[in-house]
Amino acid sequence: MREIYLDNSATTAVRPEVAAVMQEVLCENYGNPSSLHRRGLLAERVKNEARRVLAEACGVKEKEIFFTSGGTEANNLAIKGAARRFKRRGRHLITTKIEHPSVLYTFRALEDEGFKVTYFDVDENGLVDAKAVAEAVTAETLLVSVMHVNNEVGSIMPVAEIGSLIKQKNPQTLFHVDAVQSFGKLPVQPQKWQADLMTISAHKIHGPKGSGALYRKEGLPLTPLLHGGDQEQGIRPGTENMAGIAGFAVAARLMLSQQAENYRYMGKLKEIFLTGLQERLPDMRINGDGAAHILNVTIPGIKGEVLVHALEEDGIYISTGSACHSHRADPSHVLLAMGRTPQEIEASLRISFSAAITMADVEYAVAKISEAVETLRLMTRRK
Numbered sequence: 001m002r003e004i005y006l007d008n009s010a011t012t013a014v015r016p017e018v019a020a021v022m023q024e025v026l027c028e029n030y031g032n033p034s035s036l037h038r039r040g041l042l043a044e045r046v047k048n049e050a051r052r053v054l055a056e057a058c059g060v061k062e063k064e065i066f067f068t069s070g071g072t073e074a075n076n077l078a079i080k081g082a083a084r085r086f087k088r089r090g091r092h093l094i095t096t097k098i099e100h101p102s103v104l105y106t107f108r109a110l111e112d113e114g115f116k117v118t119y120f121d122v123d124e125n126g127l128v129d130a131k132a133v134a135e136a137v138t139a140e141t142l143l144v145s146v147m148h149v150n151n152e153v154g155s156i157m158p159v160a161e162i163g164s165l166i167k168q169k170n171p172q173t174l175f176h177v178d179a180v181q182s183f184g185k186l187p188v189q190p191q192k193w194q195a196d197l198m199t200i201s202a203h204k205i206h207g208p209k210g211s212g213a214l215y216r217k218e219g220l221p222l223t224p225l226l227h228g229g230d231q232e233q234g235i236r237p238g239t240e241n242m243a244g245i246a247g248f249a250v251a252a253r254l255m256l257s258q259q260a261e262n263y264r265y266m267g268k269l270k271e272i273f274l275t276g277l278q279e280r281l282p283d284m285r286i287n288g289d290g291a292a293h294i295l296n297v298t299i300p301g302i303k304g305e306v307l308v309h310a311l312e313e314d315g316i317y318i319s320t321g322s323a324c325h326s327h328r329a330d331p332s333h334v335l336l337a338m339g340r341t342p343q344e345i346e347a348s349l350r351i352s353f354s355a356a357i358t359m360a361d362v363e364y365a366v367a368k369i370s371e372a373v374e375t376l377r378l379m380t381r382r383k
């Protein structure tokens with residue numbers, strides 16, 4: 001059966017070049033980079049090269065990149081690591097209501113440690129007001145964390161403006177950006193954004209799951225989450241996931257070599273998708289139209305979950321919201337924050353593209369989605 005995978009914000013297929021380098025690192029170049037002998041040295045070279053690739057991709061220094069077990073760990077390390085290290089500066093933290101759970105629940109955990117967190121509202125397009133965030137910064141504000149691209153609706157946050165305004169208000173306030181959904185698609189520029197910390201992850205860019213990295217501005221001390229050896233300058237101890245690191249770097253190199261073209265192409269896919277669907281389903285509503293690779297729509301009268309299962313029978317994979325939420329019954333916190341009702345949220349779908357999708361795939365998916373919607377609507381009317 002033809003398979004059309006339109007859930008690339010949940011995860012992506014590993015590219016053959018990535019799998020090949022991982023296989024080589026697992027089976028042939030398998031040394032521990034901490035070993036003194038040649039095997040260790042060869043592994044160390046792989047790690048250094050991977051760090052160089054990621055540092056270049058982010059426009060930062062090699063020693064500012066720290067390998068982690070993914071975006072979740074990097075977000076935890078950035079936020080908890082900074083909050084715990086600098087708690088004497090003040091106990092106020094700021095974030096938005098539409099962050100990924102690995103950010104939101106990290107802030108909740110810090111509330112239990114005595115921190116006070118301001119969770120910012122977003123507008124109906126999923127955007128936070130940069131000036132309002134800056135106004136909320138006080139002498140007590142230790143850290144602000146705002147994502148670059150939202151994983152459910154694709155809204156692109158004004159991170160450069162936020163970074164600049166919060167630093168004007170309080171130069172001591174640290175700024176963290178979760179760039180998991182933008183890395184490899186849009187330029188990520190922690191220095192331009194005045195970000196002290198930034199999170200990226202491999203599996204959203206055709207790299208392996210369980211591999212990510214944190215950019216940490218040179219010299220900024222963080223309290224580690226884990227204690228152990230002196231790997232990653234002691235900030236992230238533990239024998240490195242060498243296959244994951246090597247795979248991440250190859251995936252990043254491949255993505256970045258065609259970043260602008262691929263992004264433009266995904267924008268076209270999205271346009272064709274939207275035009276096709278709007279023609280057939282004129283009552284459809286778009287939720288937060290920002291990044292080219294993510295589309296979130298509400299189709300009145302359907303249940304997103306039912307549609308997801310109906311479409312998988314045709315080999316089409318889409319999502320109801322974020323993958324992290326899909327096993328929970330509660331409605332999307334992102335769409336709720338954007339003012340959608342629980343009924344609208346139940347009728348919402350996320351479609352996320354990759355450059356491997358063809359125009360023909362999009363036309364086929366549009367036809368199948370509208371057919372499935374009509375069938376479901378008919379069935380509901382008959383009940």
Ligand SMILES: Cc1ncc(COP(=O)(O)O)c(C=O)c1O
Nearest residue numbers: 070071072100151178180181201
């Ligand atoms: C915006 C965002 N942040 C963080 C993460 C977590 O990254 P990982 O799956 O590598 O832990 C995700 C994954 O869905 C995400 O979309």
